[in-house]
Amino acid sequence: MRVSDLVRSSKATLKHGKMRSLLTMLGIVIGISSVIILMSIGASAQDYILNQVQGLGSNLVIIIPGGSNNGRLSSPAQAQGIIITSLKQQDADALARDPSISAVTEEVRGQAAATFQDNSLTVTFDGVPANFFTVRNFGVAKGYPFTADDVASYNHVAVIGSSLADTLFGAGSNPVGQYINVKNIQFRVVGVLEKKGTGAFGIDQDNLVLVPITVAQTQMLGITYFNDIMVQANDAYNIDFVKARVQTILEQDHGITDPNKDDFTIETQQDVLSLLGNITSILTLFLAAIASISLIVGGIGIMNIMLVSVIERTREIGLRKSVGATDGDILQQFLVESVMLTFVGGVIGIALGALVVSAAWLIINNIAAISWTFEFPLSAIMLAVAVSSVTGIAFGLYPARQAAKKSPVEALRYE
Amino acid sequence: MIDVRDLKKDYIDEGEVTSALRGVSFTINKGDFVSIMGPSGSGKSTLVQILSFLDRPTGGTYTFFGRKTDDLSDIELAHIRNKSIGFVFQSFNLLTRLTSYENVEIPLIYSGVPVASRKKMIEDAIRSVGLEEKIYVETAKLSGGQKQRIAIARALVNDPDIIFADEPTGNLDSVSGAQVMSILDGLNRNGRTVILVTHETNTAEFADRIIRLRDGVLESDTPVKNPHRSREQFAK
Numbered sequence: 001m002r003v004s005d006l007v008r009s010s011k012a013t014l015k016h017g018k019m020r021s022l023l024t025m026l027g028i029v030i031g032i033s034s035v036i037i038l039m040s041i042g043a044s045a046q047d048y049i050l051n052q053v054q055g056l057g058s059n060l061v062i063i064i065p066g067g068s069n070n071g072r073l074s075s076p077a078q079a080q081g082i083i084i085t086s087l088k089q090q091d092a093d094a095l096a097r098d099p100s101i102s103a104v105t106e107e108v109r110g111q112a113a114a115t116f117q118d119n120s121l122t123v124t125f126d127g128v129p130a131n132f133f134t135v136r137n138f139g140v141a142k143g144y145p146f147t148a149d150d151v152a153s154y155n156h157v158a159v160i161g162s163s164l165a166d167t168l169f170g171a172g173s174n175p176v177g178q179y180i181n182v183k184n185i186q187f188r189v190v191g192v193l194e195k196k197g198t199g200a201f202g203i204d205q206d207n208l209v210l211v212p213i214t215v216a217q218t219q220m221l222g223i224t225y226f227n228d229i230m231v232q233a234n235d236a237y238n239i240d241f242v243k244a245r246v247q248t249i250l251e252q253d254h255g256i257t258d259p260n261k262d263d264f265t266i267e268t269q270q271d272v273l274s275l276l277g278n279i280t281s282i283l284t285l286f287l288a289a290i291a292s293i294s295l296i297v298g299g300i301g302i303m304n305i306m307l308v309s310v311i312e313r314t315r316e317i318g319l320r321k322s323v324g325a326t327d328g329d330i331l332q333q334f335l336v337e338s339v340m341l342t343f344v345g346g347v348i349g350i351a352l353g354a355l356v357v358s359a360a361w362l363i364i365n366n367i368a369a370i371s372w373t374f375e376f377p378l379s380a381i382m383l384a385v386a387v388s389s390v391t392g393i394a395f396g397l398y399p400a401r402q403a404a405k406k407s408p409v410e411a412l413r414y415e
Numbered sequence: 416m417i418d419v420r421d422l423k424k425d426y427i428d429e430g431e432v433t434s435a436l437r438g439v440s441f442t443i444n445k446g447d448f449v450s451i452m453g454p455s456g457s458g459k460s461t462l463v464q465i466l467s468f469l470d471r472p473t474g475g476t477y478t479f480f481g482r483k484t485d486d487l488s489d490i491e492l493a494h495i496r497n498k499s500i501g502f503v504f505q506s507f508n509l510l511t512r513l514t515s516y517e518n519v520e521i522p523l524i525y526s527g528v529p530v531a532s533r534k535k536m537i538e539d540a541i542r543s544v545g546l547e548e549k550i551y552v553e554t555a556k557l558s559g560g561q562k563q564r565i566a567i568a569r570a571l572v573n574d575p576d577i578i579f580a581d582e583p584t585g586n587l588d589s590v591s592g593a594q595v596m597s598i599l600d601g602l603n604r605n606g607r608t609v610i611l612v613t614h615e616t617n618t619a620e621f622a623d624r625i626i627r628l629r630d631g632v633l634e635s636d637t638p639v640k641n642p643h644r645s646r647e648q649f650a651k
Contacts, residue, residue, distance in 0.1 A: 001524060001525060001527075002524070002527065002530075004530065005524045005530075009524075012512070012513070012517075016512045315508060316510055318508075319508045319510070319521075320521065320525070321469075321493065321496075322467075322469060322496060322502050322508075323496065323497060323502065323521055323522040323525060323569070324493050324494065324496050324497020324498070324522055324525035324526060324573075325493065325525050326489070326490050326493040326525075327489065328490075329525060407470075408469045408470075409464050409469050409470050412469070412504070412508070
């Protein structure tokens with residue numbers, strides 16, 4: 001039997017039972033489009049998260065208080081509710097003196113309500129030095145960032161996030177020069193941050209209040225330690241070398257001789273990137289695996305319908321055999337029908353998936369105003385086509401064999 | 416061309432053996448027009464199924480064009496059915512979702528005739544049964560007589576040596592039945608072997624010879640005294 005005859009005959013059969021073919025295909029369409037959508041979301045999320053981490057600033061080494069397990073990144077100690085006070089001003093000073101380090105910026109963090117007149121919002125306030133804005137790539141859209149003088153003089157000035165500005169002062173207004181109240185201290189707003197979205201570690205950078213670190217430590221939190229220190233590597237030095245230098249300096253400073261007993265954890269931006277990359281890849285695969293379950297269900301649907309079709313077309317099978325069809329011809333015919341169903345279902349599924357992903361992309365970018373890259377991975381399309389065709393063969397084989405096995409005499413006699 | 420010796424067919428159902436044919440012997444020559452008759456259960460359907468290679472005997476020998484057939488594979492049997500045999504069934508067995516053209520095309524698909532060469536063969540076959548105006552009509556829309564004529568065209572398209580017609584007029588009115596018989600008669604006059612299964616004596620006497628079966632054995636094998644006259648009578 002020629003391939004052209006096989007395709008033509010299968011097409012005619014499927015077209016004849018249009019509604020049934022469409023409904024049978026639906027399982028595959030849903031399965032394939034789910035795989036496409038989830039893989040696309042996974043890839044886009046990965047891009048987005050990695051961009052956010054890269055947005056931290058270039059050549060950064062991050063120092064978090066508390067040790068780590070065998071050098072692998074564990075959850076920050078603060079997140080576990082443990083307060084670790086191992087990072088102090090003398091550490092920051094020691095790091096700043098090293099030639100491989102071009103900048104050091106420390107952070108302390110707390111939660112409090114920010115109030116303007118009757119408007120109030122609970123926010124994260126961040127005590128930072130003046131160089132924080134350049135080291136961490138925090139652009140100021142309105143006004144100016146506070147200065148080293150402000151920090152040294154314990155001035156009550158603040159730079160606030162754009163969403164917070166909208167919440168407290170109303171959308172579109174300019175809060176620069178106004179006063180807000182945080183922890184019973186009046187801060188003069190000197191700048192508003194550029195819109196940034198939720199950043200690494202889940203902190204919403206658009207609802208932040210940045211204040212001089214001196215004020216935050218002494219007047220708001222009453223502490224002398226830091227929540228983290230970030231170090232910008234000197235461009236002349238390799239980032240791994242700088243990481244090793246940071247470790248040596250801090251161990252000397254803390255009097256630690258056994259690196260396994262370090263009371264701090266050092267991560268480079270690259271470490272965080274590769275870790276997050278791994279997590280999102282696993283997550284994407286996991287989502288795709290869940291979506292493939294619906295493909296199996298779709299495949300069983302196809303097998304079911306093909307079995308019914310074999311019974312309904314028993315006389316046709318008998319006739320075809322009586323005019324010269326071999327078992328192989330009959331097997332091929334039914335197999336091609338099921339592969340055609342899954343293949344067409346797969347193509348429709350890809351198209352539907354692409355449609356949903358682009359619609360989601362439009363909504364996210366235009367309505368939610370988050371810059372989200374549209375990722376439509378080629379691997380997902382190839383996987384979808386391969387999986388749908390294999391599904392057709394796998395689930396079509398049994399009904400096709402049932403058809404081929406029929407004896408012509410019995411098939412012709414079938415009522 | 417067809418020679419059967421002591422042909423037997425047993426069916427085994429749940430350990431119980433039923434003998435449909437208990438040793439049948441005869442010869443059919445090229446160009447013969449033979450009717451096979453017998454009451455139901457006589458074994459005539461079984462005999463025709465074996466003669467047309469839809470089934471295999473369980474005993475005896477079947478020689479087809481001088482060749483013993485008991486060692487032929489399923490694929491070889493399918494090729495013989497495709498090239499040497501044309502079937503006409505009582506219930507037509509057309510695929511009614513397809514047109515006349517597509518139905519007649521089916522045997523050509525399995526004989527591997529290139530698509531380009533098919534058109535003329537199909538048109539010739541449909542013209543020979545006088546239905547060229549129905550060539551692209553879905554067969555569901557044809558009358559019973561027209562359906563059977565398309566089925567005959569399908570049987571003819573591969574230019575087979577033998578036509579097996581199993582109660583071809585059984586589902587037809589007398590006018591359509593006469594048309595179908597006259598087509599079969601014409602085919603036989605042109606040199607084709609026709610084997611007709613029927614229980615109607617009137618139809619059976621169209622043949623030159625009638626083989627009667629009863630209880631799986633040959634009851635009689637007699638020539639028809641005046642087959643031509645009976646054909647004319649039938650036509651009236």
